[in-house]
Amino acid sequence: MKEGPDIAQIGSLIGDPARANILTALMGGRALTATELAAAAGVTLQTASAHLAKLEAGGLLTQRKQGRHRYFTLADDRVGKLLEGIMGFAASRGHLRHRPGPKEPALRKARICYDHLAGDYGVRMLDSLIEAGSISVMGEGLSLTPGGEKHLGSIGIDVSGLRSSRRPLCRSCLDWSERRAHLAGSLGKALLSNFFDKGWARRTENSRSIFFTPEGERRFLALFPLELGEDIEQPQLDDTP
Amino acid sequence: MKEGPDIAQIGSLIGDPARANILTALMGGRALTATELAAAAGVTLQTASAHLAKLEAGGLLTQRKQGRHRYFTLADDRVGKLLEGIMGFAASRGHLRHRPGPKEPALRKARICYDHLAGDYGVRMLDSLIEAGSISVMGEGLSLTPGGEKHLGSIGIDVSGLRSSRRPLCRSCLDWSERRAHLAGSLGKALLSNFFDKGWARRTENSRSIFFTPEGERRFLALFPLELGEDIEQPQLDDTP
DNA sequence: GAGATGGTTCGGTTACGATCGAAGTATGAA
DNA sequence: TTCATACTTCGATCGTAACCGAACCATCTC
Numbered sequence: 001m002k003e004g005p006d007i008a009q010i011g012s013l014i015g016d017p018a019r020a021n022i023l024t025a026l027m028g029g030r031a032l033t034a035t036e037l038a039a040a041a042g043v044t045l046q047t048a049s050a051h052l053a054k055l056e057a058g059g060l061l062t063q064r065k066q067g068r069h070r071y072f073t074l075a076d077d078r079v080g081k082l083l084e085g086i087m088g089f090a091a092s093r094g095h096l097r098h099r100p101g102p103k104e105p106a107l108r109k110a111r112i113c114y115d116h117l118a119g120d121y122g123v124r125m126l127d128s129l130i131e132a133g134s135i136s137v138m139g140e141g142l143s144l145t146p147g148g149e150k151h152l153g154s155i156g157i158d159v160s161g162l163r164s165s166r167r168p169l170c171r172s173c174l175d176w177s178e179r180r181a182h183l184a185g186s187l188g189k190a191l192l193s194n195f196f197d198k199g200w201a202r203r204t205e206n207s208r209s210i211f212f213t214p215e216g217e218r219r220f221l222a223l224f225p226l227e228l229g230e231d232i233e234q235p236q237l238d239d240t241p
Numbered sequence: 242m243k244e245g246p247d248i249a250q251i252g253s254l255i256g257d258p259a260r261a262n263i264l265t266a267l268m269g270g271r272a273l274t275a276t277e278l279a280a281a282a283g284v285t286l287q288t289a290s291a292h293l294a295k296l297e298a299g300g301l302l303t304q305r306k307q308g309r310h311r312y313f314t315l316a317d318d319r320v321g322k323l324l325e326g327i328m329g330f331a332a333s334r335g336h337l338r339h340r341p342g343p344k345e346p347a348l349r350k351a352r353i354c355y356d357h358l359a360g361d362y363g364v365r366m367l368d369s370l371i372e373a374g375s376i377s378v379m380g381e382g383l384s385l386t387p388g389g390e391k392h393l394g395s396i397g398i399d400v401s402g403l404r405s406s407r408r409p410l411c412r413s414c415l416d417w418s419e420r421r422a423h424l425a426g427s428l429g430k431a432l433l434s435n436f437f438d439k440g441w442a443r444r445t446e447n448s449r450s451i452f453f454t455p456e457g458e459r460r461f462l463a464l465f466p467l468e469l470g471e472d473i474e475q476p477q478l479d480d481t482p
Numbered sequence: 483g484a485g486a487t488g489g490t491t492c493g494g495t496t497a498c499g500a501t502c503g504a505a506g507t508a509t510g511a512a
Numbered sequence: 513t514t515c516a517t518a519c520t521t522c523g524a525t526c527g528t529a530a531c532c533g534a535a536c537c538a539t540c541t542c
Contacts, residue, residue, distance in 0.1 A: 012256030020249035093300035141382025
């Protein structure tokens with residue numbers, strides 16, 4: 001009966017609402033202080049501190065002392081992938097938050113998924129890259145074509161530099177809001193950084209959603225066109241338990 | 242702060258030790274009764290009943306009444322994939338069970354992962370299929386080559402029949418013990434069934450581990466050879482009957 | 483029908499863990 | 513030095529949920 005790894009431990013780590021809020025906040029990709037995380041979780045600093053200690057002991061988080069601040073981040077991208085996987089599953093079972101809140105639409109449009117672009121725009125970008133022949137699909141996997149390397153090089157992505165990292169270049173990541181794949185991996189990260197650098201988009205405070213400037217949005221949509229037309233059906237998440 | 246799907250709910254479902262044991266037991270792929278699951282979880286029938294109700298309400302389980310029995314199974318293979326993902330993560334962080342127990346080696350050698358073969362043998366099978374050119378890899382994805390279809394057809398796998406199902410033919414599934422991919426999807430399922438049908442292997446009671454007969458083992462190893470040599474640690478004598 | 487087996491519901495107990503106030507430590511600023 | 517900020521540790525409270533005994537419902541066998 002008692003076999004294999006202990007999923008209950010990490011399940012219970014994620015299972016507490018306050019800790020889940022902390023992890024969700026850190027899915028934004030940037031390092032946050034204990035105070036910020038306490039606010040995000042809706043608990044006092046003492047409580048948050050206890051939670052952070054547990055999460056760190058569990059290997060989900062790492063902290064970095066900097067002066068009198070302690071910055072927390074997800075331990076690595078495997079944690080991000082794990083969480084996004086659980087989010088996708090939760091969304092598919094209708095485990096949505098009770099009050100969808102006003103930020104929900106912005107989240108669905110464009111958000112950060114640990115370090116790359118997700119949401120409607122993330123899915124569109126990958127779809128467009130595939131249509132253009134820049135990325136080829138094989139089962140669940142993705143790979144960059146020579147043409148794609150050239151194409152992305154022309155907009156300022158140094159693909160050969162990315163290859164030298166140990167991290168996979170292309171990975172697909174299942175999007176919980178769209179229920180379709182978007183682009184992760186070092187290439188996904190590089191593309192999002194590129195948008196930030198160009199001033200097309202920026203992060204928003206206290207949210208995973210990404211804000212596109214009007215000009216940036218225009219350019220993004222032009223760079224990643226879709227043949228099919230944009231009004232594809234949105235697969236609905238049914239929310240009955 | 243409160244954004245996205247509610248990961249805490251499913252986290253807490255998995256986070257309880259009794260429920261985690263139930264889910265782990267069901268990863269064996271076959272339907273189990275409430276009484277069996279109570280024994281697997283180490284709790285009384287009443288307690289197990291309450292847990293099963295929660296898991297079902299959470300969409301992780303389905304039950305099927307048959308006579309005076311109630312058979313529970315994982316709701317679908319997405320649940321299996323989710324759990325295997327969490328197991329892989331837990332194993333990578335060293336969240337192993339306290340007492341590794343005598344069954345551990347057998348589990349690492351060959352076990353069932355919802356409905357397909359995992360463990361050392363599962364990884365070997367996929368590696369061999371790739372070496373033989375039967376399956377091609379593209380990033381994280383897998384696809385069956387024409388040659389592979391012929392090859393598998395010769396050992397009794399009806400690939401074209403499998404294609405008609407909605408389920409993907411080839412999927413890679415990360416193995417928590419080997420930390421490498423093994424073959425999932427309808428093809429993975431069909432291969433394992435094939436081994437059972439031929440009498441090469443059988444399930445063991447109360448465990449996810451798979452027992453190979455001496456003859457079956459010989460044939461399996463011959464069918465899925467590895468170039469690299471097999472002498473690199475052929476560990477694990479199994480202790481189960 | 484009676485009896486046995488499989489499973490659920492109810493009620494009450496118990497234990498664990500989330501929470502916060504208050505006090506304590508570390509780092510930076512004045 | 514003194515004060516302020518950032519965070520941790522301690523101690524106590526409190527709620528919730530896991531747990532089991534007992535009773536209850538359902539299905540099969542005889």
